[in-house]
Amino acid sequence: MLLVDLQVAARNLTRHTRRNLFLGAALASVTGLLVLLGALTAGIEGSMMESATTLMTGDVNVGGFFKVTSGSAAPLVSGYPKVLEATRAAVPELDYYTVRGRGWAKAVSDSASMDLVLGGVDIAHEPAVRRVLQPIGGTLDELARPNTMLLFQGQAERLKVSVGDVLTLSAPTERGVNNTVDVRVVVVVKNVGIMSAFSAFIQADSLRGLYGLSPEATGAIHLFLKDRGQSALVAARLREEFQRQGWRVMEPDPQPYYMKLFQTVPSEDWTGQKLDVTTWEDELGQFKQFIWGIKVFTGLLVFILMVVIVIGILNTLAIAIRERTREIGTLRAIGMQRRKVLWLFMLETALLGLAGCAAGALGASALAAGLNAAAIRVPEAVQLFLSQEHLTFQLRAADAVSDVLLLTLVTVVASLAPALRAARLKPITAMHHIG
């Protein structure tokens, strides 16, 4: 019976080709837009996350703050080798880790200056940095030397420096004095999104020197897990473990460390060392909000278009029911139950929805693949927000399938009211047409 139902539905659709093509094309357009915007958002999110987890955060971070007085704060983990030892013992999910200094300083060149969030890196132990950053001048290996610095392209342009030039970094220490150090720019890399606007790297010991720190002090231990999905679990476990071993641990607070450094920690009434365990989601809260904003925009746009589609479906089915009153009446007269009439109309809409939405998703996928292949350069002002140099769509089959199913479902639900109207038609209608 299902086969005949499908045949009836499909053939009825082909009987009114122009009307159904129009509606199918509208469905295809909305689905295509949804798939395309979803792929663009995924592309932005993917590159943003990759650059962010390279530049600013691990999957889980063991950082902390040291306060000489209750009103000051420095982003430090003192005696980090012991913390690292405890961390490694408590996290069997660990893939690899990096140890980075944290700080911020004013970078001064001969002709300009700017504030930078600094990462003190040991480049020999930074596989992700090597994977993500693309030098356009100098080499990353040079960053192993003392008093060297890595700048992003935009920063180099703003400071009007290039590889080989010297910058002066001026940074406030936790004792309230400003230290300075001269560093040589050894490598300039391509921008990787919003993070590269204010993040820069210097050699790890140079950062320690700038802040007058011991070799056993660092900014944070970034942990990269085999499965990022375990981050929250690992972070919670680490907090418990550190407390059990006698460290003071800060309460979970989903903010990036520099927000805590400038806003919350200086106003807290404590001194000494506290560890702060965060996940990548905590550190990237603002970026996730940005992604969320894009998703809300996409959702709103698709919602508005869906309203238009629903109105189209209601109209189309109303016309179809009027045209097929006799047929419905005949089928009811010969013994078709109401629920079967309902089923036939909904099946017809479902077929139209599925065909239209699937065509839209396929078309959008092809368009996205074409645009990816064309490698269209994003304007620089937009690069910062999109975290992309070239327009990149990240197509996920599961997302496209769920988009198609969602919109088909909306289509079917929209058909419910007219289909119910059809099912309620009295069978006498058919005989009335010939009486």
Added chain:
Amino acid sequence: MSIIQVRDVTKVYLLGKTQVHALRGVSLTVDKGEFLSVAGPSGSGKTTLLNLIGCVDTPTTGLVEVGGLDTSKLTERALTDLRLHQIGFIFQSFNLVQVLSVFQNIEFPLLLQGGLTKAERAARVNGLLEATGIGEYGRHRPSELSGGQRQRVAVARALVTRPALVLADEPTANLDSQTGQNIIDLMRDMNRKDGTTFIFSTHDPKVMAHASAIIRIADGLVAVRELVGATA
């Protein structure tokens, strides 16, 4: 033994604020195996009477029994089941499903009933295709057939569930006289062969002549019941 009992049935329609008395107290009995013609001029209430007997409409007052069941006491669902299993319909305008083939149109009521295997359905449909003389058109769509051929499909569809009763509302009205004659002959054959009760409305005297009895309706009342020479 009666298959239809109609007692003191009235049917009043509302056309705007005007009441139209389509039937004004009709009573009749139809026995199993009859080949009955309901005759009368346009607007006399023929179609209304068939609608009530066919359970596609309900009387304003009075009793309609089909196969011993009081139709006023049946739910919508039960009425639909009754139509599916006990009654076959033949419409003046054929009313075939245009998107289905001839074979599928005839098979459709069997699919709604369920219970038969594909082979059993095919055997029954093919038998009727042959019996109605349209064996070679099984794969055609209704739009590819002539009026007479379409009505043969409609007859086959009405008979495929082997109903106790077939109602035909002016089955020859849209056909030329020869084709109409053939359709009536076909229905008469089925009536004789299977004992199926046929009630058909017409205002064509030539068609009426084939009936075993004629119910004449005028102004919503049964004027007379005449026996015709032929018997079931």
